[in-house]
Amino acid sequence: MPALKLSDFTARVVWLGKVPDREESLRAVPVDEVALGYGGVPGEAHGGITRPSCSRVRELYRTGTEIRNTRQLTILSAEELQVIADEMGVARFDPSWAGASMVIEGIPDFSHVPPSARLQGPGGVTVTVDMQNRPCTLPAPVIEADAPGTGRAFKRAAEGRRGVTAWVEREGRLAVGDALRLFVPDQRAWSAT
Numbered sequence: 001m002p003a004l005k006l007s008d009f010t011a012r013v014v015w016l017g018k019v020p021d022r023e024e025s026l027r028a029v030p031v032d033e034v035a036l037g038y039g040g041v042p043g044e045a046h047g048g049i050t051r052p053s054c055s056r057v058r059e060l061y062r063t064g065t066e067i068r069n070t071r072q073l074t075i076l077s078a079e080e081l082q083v084i085a086d087e088m089g090v091a092r093f094d095p096s097w098a099g100a101s102m103v104i105e106g107i108p109d110f111s112h113v114p115p116s117a118r119l120q121g122p123g124g125v126t127v128t129v130d131m132q133n134r135p136c137t138l139p140a141p142v143i144e145a146d147a148p149g150t151g152r153a154f155k156r157a158a159e160g161r162r163g164v165t166a167w168v169e170r171e172g173r174l175a176v177g178d179a180l181r182l183f184v185p186d187q188r189a190w191s192a193t
Contacts, residue, residue, distance in 0.1 A: 011104035012104065039072065076104075126169045
């Protein structure tokens with residue numbers, strides 16, 4: 001019996017980007033297509049098979065401990081980005097401000113898809129959702145440079161809408177306009193009671 005089931009939802013890739021130098025800026029550069037390898041997008045600042053641990057996993061590891069890189073990609077929802085823009089008072093939220101790898105449209109409540117869900121594109125290229133990406137203050141300076149007076153509003157506006165982090169399960173190419181099928185784990189929601 002399959003552990004992942006095909007959902008009724010298909011997304012469309014509406015934006016792709018990569019962060020060339022994380023030390024210089026979180027700002028992503030838009031691209032028309034990406035070649036996803038097991039380490040993510042080659043030459044991208046968030047890529048690699050492993051990464052140093054960060055504050056998100058500090059309950060598990062001392063900061064800087066080498067761990068598996070499940071944060072190779074940041075995937076955002078076009079629908080959720082519009083809500084963020086509205087709450088921030090900007091006409092459009094530029095995904096490059098948040099260092100996005102991909103923006104998709106067509107999956108409702110995307111930031112809350114279950115961990116281990118898969119997005120599969122043409123030719124079988126597949127990414128695995130790690131978990132919801134939490135909003136932080138790192139995009140604020142990038143936003144502020146383009147939309148003065150709005151950068152500090154991002155963290156609150158993005159709460160529960162910051163998309164997901166993901167890693168490459170099967171290599172392949174993705175391009176703007178590609179369709180992605182959503183597969184979800186075939187299990188009930190966890191109940192700790």
